[in-house]
Amino acid sequence: MTEPAPDIVAAWVALATRSRRALDHAEAALKAAGLPGLAWYDALLELEKAGEAGLRPFELQDRLLLPQYGTSRLLDRLARAGLVTCAPCPEDARGQVMRITGEGRALRQRMWPVYAAAITSVFERLGRDEAGTLARLLGRIGP
Amino acid sequence: MTEPAPDIVAAWVALATRSRRALDHAEAALKAAGLPGLAWYDALLELEKAGEAGLRPFELQDRLLLPQYGTSRLLDRLARAGLVTCAPCPEDARGQVMRITGEGRALRQRMWPVYAAAITSVFERLGRDEAGTLARLLGRIGP
DNA sequence: TCCATTTAGATGCATTTGCATGTAATAGGC
DNA sequence: GCCTATTACATGCAAATGCATCTAAATGGA
Numbered sequence: 001m002t003e004p005a006p007d008i009v010a011a012w013v014a015l016a017t018r019s020r021r022a023l024d025h026a027e028a029a030l031k032a033a034g035l036p037g038l039a040w041y042d043a044l045l046e047l048e049k050a051g052e053a054g055l056r057p058f059e060l061q062d063r064l065l066l067p068q069y070g071t072s073r074l075l076d077r078l079a080r081a082g083l084v085t086c087a088p089c090p091e092d093a094r095g096q097v098m099r100i101t102g103e104g105r106a107l108r109q110r111m112w113p114v115y116a117a118a119i120t121s122v123f124e125r126l127g128r129d130e131a132g133t134l135a136r137l138l139g140r141i142g143p
Numbered sequence: 144m145t146e147p148a149p150d151i152v153a154a155w156v157a158l159a160t161r162s163r164r165a166l167d168h169a170e171a172a173l174k175a176a177g178l179p180g181l182a183w184y185d186a187l188l189e190l191e192k193a194g195e196a197g198l199r200p201f202e203l204q205d206r207l208l209l210p211q212y213g214t215s216r217l218l219d220r221l222a223r224a225g226l227v228t229c230a231p232c233p234e235d236a237r238g239q240v241m242r243i244t245g246e247g248r249a250l251r252q253r254m255w256p257v258y259a260a261a262i263t264s265v266f267e268r269l270g271r272d273e274a275g276t277l278a279r280l281l282g283r284i285g286p
Numbered sequence: 287t288c289c290a291t292t293t294a295g296a297t298g299c300a301t302t303t304g305c306a307t308g309t310a311a312t313a314g315g316c
Numbered sequence: 317g318c319c320t321a322t323t324a325c326a327t328g329c330a331a332a333t334g335c336a337t338c339t340a341a342a343t344g345g346a
Contacts, residue, residue: 067303067304067305069303069304069305070302070303070304073302073303077302092311092312093310093311093312094309094310094311094312095311
């Protein structure tokens, strides 16, 4: 294994530390407002985008980059909180269709301003074009 | 709260999803090689850099962006695994000085090639200059 | 000096995660 | 149709995390 170039290592360190700080900041802002964390937000958003059709747990799993058991239990908690419903799937008797409830939509809507403020504060030192460049470069990392 | 610009949201989404995938990839590579995860690597590296002087737990906590109890328990596990030692601190009877052991250094050294390969694969689609730009932009995000 | 405040670190308890495995249903070869 | 492999999801158990709180020592007045 040949040593990665210094620029590569620098990019890795910056990616690891800065993303962690940014995510921690958003989590903290939500918690300080007495709201659930990012995982709940992300799940609610995906389910809201899916609309009436709903989502199968395995579809949500792909979108959220969660392990299978993580998705299963997250949905269980969301359902117990009344934020999503769980219906048997007509096309596949093994599966379910999860749909967001009105309460779920309402909660996501209350979370967004807090989340948005955190996002804004993370990028406030970057110009618009710099944010675009950052997004483009991040889009090219693998694996 | 005024809505963040689309470029800002795109940068946020890219940061959250790509960093997660990259970190997951490195964790998976280490695990596949039967090695401990990134948290252990990071702690061992900081302690190795600190050398004979060692580090106080609160110093490690700052460097690793961990909560206080997280650091306390991580060090406890590292010590039980024989990778670090814990000595009373001469200047402050409340505190300790943690130092890496030979075993700890050896483990970190065995982890590095695996970790380095994962890092390389994450950035393989980026040119050297692009990696530099990415590092610079990430360095400017807050808060 | 004495007391209140702050700082270093540990820890009990509840929640969450990770891992392995279990159950049930679909899909694919033959 | 039948048997095997695969897919969808759940779950028991151990380990890790988050939260609040505790102890002990240092610090900073008055």
